Amino acid sequence: MTTPLRDAPDVSQSEDSAVSADALPRCPVIPGQPDFPDAPGFPMRRDDPLSPPAAYARARKSAGPCRVTLWNGTQAWIVTRHEQVRAILADDARFSGRFGQDGFPTVTEARVAVDRGERAFVGMDNPEHDRYRRMLTQEFSVPRMRALEPEIARLAESLIDELVAAGPPQDLVGTLAVRFPSLVMSALFGSPYEDHRFIIECAAARHGLTQSVGTATSKARELVDYVRRLIDAKEAAPGDDLPSRVLQAHVHAGRMTKDELAEIGAMILRAGHDTTTHLIGLGTLLLLRDDAQRARLAADPAGIARAVEELLRMVSPVQFSPRRVARVDVEIGGVTVRAGEGLFLLLGSANRDAAVFPDPDALDLGRDAARHLAFGFGIHQCLGQTLARIELRIVFEAILRRLPALRLAVPFETLRFRDDMQIHGVHALPVTW
Amino acid sequence: MSGGAVRIVVDEHRCVGAGQCAWVAPKVFDQRAADGVVVLLQPRPGPDELPYAREAAQLCPARAIRIEDDPHEDDPHGDAP
Numbered sequence: 001m002t003t004p005l006r007d008a009p010d011v012s013q014s015e016d017s018a019v020s021a022d023a024l025p026r027c028p029v030i031p032g033q034p035d036f037p038d039a040p041g042f043p044m045r046r047d048d049p050l051s052p053p054a055a056y057a058r059a060r061k062s063a064g065p066c067r068v069t070l071w072n073g074t075q076a077w078i079v080t081r082h083e084q085v086r087a088i089l090a091d092d093a094r095f096s097g098r099f100g101q102d103g104f105p106t107v108t109e110a111r112v113a114v115d116r117g118e119r120a121f122v123g124m125d126n127p128e129h130d131r132y133r134r135m136l137t138q139e140f141s142v143p144r145m146r147a148l149e150p151e152i153a154r155l156a157e158s159l160i161d162e163l164v165a166a167g168p169p170q171d172l173v174g175t176l177a178v179r180f181p182s183l184v185m186s187a188l189f190g191s192p193y194e195d196h197r198f199i200i201e202c203a204a205a206r207h208g209l210t211q212s213v214g215t216a217t218s219k220a221r222e223l224v225d226y227v228r229r230l231i232d233a234k235e236a237a238p239g240d241d242l243p244s245r246v247l248q249a250h251v252h253a254g255r256m257t258k259d260e261l262a263e264i265g266a267m268i269l270r271a272g273h274d275t276t277t278h279l280i281g282l283g284t285l286l287l288l289r290d291d292a293q294r295a296r297l298a299a300d301p302a303g304i305a306r307a308v309e310e311l312l313r314m315v316s317p318v319q320f321s322p323r324r325v326a327r328v329d330v331e332i333g334g335v336t337v338r339a340g341e342g343l344f345l346l347l348g349s350a351n352r353d354a355a356v357f358p359d360p361d362a363l364d365l366g367r368d369a370a371r372h373l374a375f376g377f378g379i380h381q382c383l384g385q386t387l388a389r390i391e392l393r394i395v396f397e398a399i400l401r402r403l404p405a406l407r408l409a410v411p412f413e414t415l416r417f418r419d420d421m422q423i424h425g426v427h428a429l430p431v432t433w
Numbered sequence: 434m435s436g437g438a439v440r441i442v443v444d445e446h447r448c449v450g451a452g453q454c455a456w457v458a459p460k461v462f463d464q465r466a467a468d469g470v471v472v473l474l475q476p477r478p479g480p481d482e483l484p485y486a487r488e489a490a491q492l493c494p495a496r497a498i499r500i501e502d503d504p505h506e507d508d509p510h511g512d513a514p
Binding site: 089090130133134135137138139140141142143145370371375376377378379381382383385386389 | 449450451452453455456457459463464465466467468469470488491492494495496
């Protein structure tokens with residue numbers, strides 16, 4: 001999938017000596033340079049499955065964004081520094097996030113089709129974005145999510161009960177990391193839990209790096225159609241769930257159509273499964289590889305809030321979003337990005353920026369990682385971040401308390417990571433205890 | 434800027450309801466039940482809460498929270514324009 005990288009930039013050969021020079025991207029360190037014909041291929045391969053591509057660290061040493069070459073031969077910019085990622089995401093006057101517009105960068109042909117078919121507010125600019133988002137924000141507000149905590153905790157405990165009853169070894173991803181957010185989303189949507197496999201299949205078709213255009217578009221459609229049918233069912237028999245509440249508050253008031261709610265519901269369902277699942281999988285793996293920090297956290301559950309932010313920083317599962325197109329010529333770190341050019345804002349790179357996080361590649365569960373950008377920034381910052389934080393606190397606390405002897409059941413080297421997906425993770429995590 | 438009195442100003446129009454403020458500084462910020470938009474509970478938080486309010490301002494993805502020097506420390510109605 002990835003194109004080999006060529007031509008080392010002349011920036012800092014001092015670090016990462018394990019990375020050969022021919023694995024480095026060429027970065028525009030000179031302002032005004034008109035073209036970068038040997039811009040490296042993007043996406044880039046990870047050398048270490050638990051860290052972003054080593055090339056990102058090189059790119060952060062250049063003052064501004066770096067050019068990359070995409071699957072279709074077009075070029076875009078990658079933005080790798082924390083300060084610049086944050087500033088661009090906060091600047092919707094000069095950068096558009098509208099999916100499918102000319103110049104909007106993609107990692108696959110299928111993603112082009114998915115972007116063009118997106119009707120939810122994730123793909124809109126303001127003022128349309130805020131109009132729709134505001135009809136959903138209260139569904140994920142801090143007070144509402146706090147009220148769900150006891151139920152979420154009960155779901156986590158029951159899944160670990162099942163795990164313990166089944167006995168080791170078990171795949172922690174398949175048993176806990178997939179099911180836990182699925183059960184939470186099922187409760188939130190008042191939808192049958194059995195449907196989660198279908199929802200995950202639809203999310204995978206969107207978030208893959210190898211799927212066909214036809215599969216990606218048909219699965220995107222199927223998920224919207226599924227939510228549309230759910231909405232009809234809720235209209236006939238309302239419940240205490242998100243679709244019923246939004247129907248009552250906004251659809252019946254004429255502010256949103258049922259088709260629009262179906263698009264938004266599909267977006268939320270996709271987002272609520274993949275990311276949390278793989279944060280649990282990779283987060284657990286990080287904990288299993290550091291016995292001392294894991295023991296300290298287990299002995300001090302009050303540290304779980306900080307630890308979750310650090311795991312979010314380290315894992316950063318969203319790899320190739322968010323994206324923007326410059327509306328006007330913008331100078332960023334001495335580099336001019338022209339109107340109409342696309343940018344990838346690399347959250348995983350921003351979260352390893354030593355300017356913000358000292359010793360950035362080290363897991364430090366005690367550090368203050370609150371400024372991480374794993375949920376993005378600006379108007380599109382994750383709608384479900386409070387839910388995610390609550391889920392992650394609860395599940396990691398429960399894992400540490402109930403499975404204190406947890407360890408990998410297979411050698412680390414045999415684990416299969418999601419190099420084929422846009423949301424990073426580990427496909428399976430065989431564990432014993 | 435000095436260690437003098439400060440007040441918090443929120444911009445409801447910019448707010449996107451991400452909830453970071455109500456998460457890190459729940460005694461200073463809440464979210465409206467109707468649409469999740471920020472509600473300022475304490476425009477002039479005490480020294481115990483101010484650090485959390487400052488963190489909320491820094492984390493706010495929509496930059497809808499400002500912390501300003503308070504020129505009307507004695508005026509309880511010295512609200513922002």
